[in-house]
Amino acid sequence: MKHNPDDRSDNARRIQRNINYTIKNIEAxxxxxxxxxxxxxxxxxxxxxxxxxxxxxxxxNEMRDETKGGK
Known part of the structure; x- marks a missing residue:
């Protein structure tokens, strides 16, 4: 079984998208x-x-970790 590489290059973008959606849901x-x-x-x-x-x-908090290179 071939494992996929652990690609976290888009984590910050993904987290920011989730933050934006969550804020919109709170407002709605x-x-x-x-x-x-x-x-x-x-x-x-x-x-x-x-x-x-x-x-x-x-x-x-996770975004701060990602942007600091903490992961």
Whole structure:
């Protein structure tokens, strides 16, 4: 079985793309929270955004590692 080489040359670009998508998702969820009268949906969206914010922190840390050449 032939293994693929470990190519991380595009990691920074991939991480930045994921950061951008996550920010857009947070913004879209905030708009939905403002518009929906459903309290259960608001809570679910707020909870999901909290998880997204934690993921953003992790992605930003990973981006710092990548740009420092830490990996």
């Amino acid at each position: 969820a905030e708009e939905m929270i403002a518009k929906t009268p459903d309290e259960k949906a608001k809570k679910a969206l707020a909870d999901k955004n909290e998880r997204r914010r934690r993921a953003l922190d992790a992605m930003r």
